[in-house]
Amino acid sequence: MQLRKMSLMLTVLGAVGMMLTGCGGDEQTLTCSADTDCLESEICHPNAKVCVQTCTAGADCPDTAKTCEALDTSSASSPKICKCSTDALCNTGRETADLTCSSAYKVCVPSGTAGGCTTNADCASGQTCQAGVCKAPTTGSTCSGEGKSTCNYGEYCSSSTCAAVPAPTCDNYQNFTDRTKLGTTGPITFKAVTTSATTDTTWCAGAGTPKRVKVTISAYSNTPFPQDKDQLNGLFWVQVNGSPKSATDIISASAGNYTVTGTNRERADIVLNFCVAADSQTLSTGVYFTGGNFFCYRANY
Missing domain, CATH: 2.60.40 (Immunoglobulin-like)
Structure with a gap:
């Protein structure tokens, strides 16, 4: 059974062990690896790897994470999720303040976890770490050095920007x-x-x-x-x-x-x-x- 759904069942049965409080305020396991690990109203954040509440407006969100905003603000088709603003709000109603509002993704994550990235190794396959956030590289992305850097294969880092290699015309x-x-x-x-x-x-x-x-x-x-x-x-x-x-x-x-x-x-x-x-x-x-x-x-x- 998936982690968060299993935790919800244990909560209902009263068998509450050492658990984390999700952004929705209920005592359930927060971490995930796929959407199927989360409740029906949630998705698994692709980078932070925590279950997050989906929404259409701020009214759909709990007090712990009241801002309803696109998961990826650069994409018009991105789903909206409830985002947090402070560590204190993430820990509303908790006996132990063991959640942090991720500065990279604005979602509540277990304290001590990255909640973002520092190197490409922290990101999913095909993504790179850009200013603390895992993103799929695109033409025009910021890069450093030269060669492939953090650009897509077939591109190169030109003046700190990912660009296509020059087309042959000779x-x-x-x-x-x-x-x-x-x-x-x-x-x-x-x-x-x-x-x-x-x-x-x-x-x-x-x-x-x-x-x-x-x-x-x-x-x-x-x-x-x-x-x-x-x-x-x-x-x-x-x-x-x-x-x-x-x-x-x-x-x-x-x-x-x-x-x-x-x-x-x-x-x-x-x-x-x-x-x-x-x-x-x-x-x-x-x-x-x-x-x-x-x-x-x-x-x-």
């Missing part, structure tokens, strides 16, 4: 015909920068292409990147005519050219080395990981 992409190799589940390339452009007849051995241009690409992945560049499979660079080439061949084995970071090796910063003519001043290229996005980049040097 000739390298327009002439690329094998687009079945692309997707939204593989590693996502989100940035490229020109690191240097210098004469290097050792790396660029061969007449007419003595200039070595280094372009550093950054990508994130939902599976760990390999620790060694020679184990890196599925990364390609694409010529202007649309022909793909293995990118592993233009990654130097020396330190600093393949850097993997993150707890689960989810980010890679990779230096690609291109050989161009001595008088070259610009380079158009495209890169992609199998199953990932196509990223266009024009290097000016």
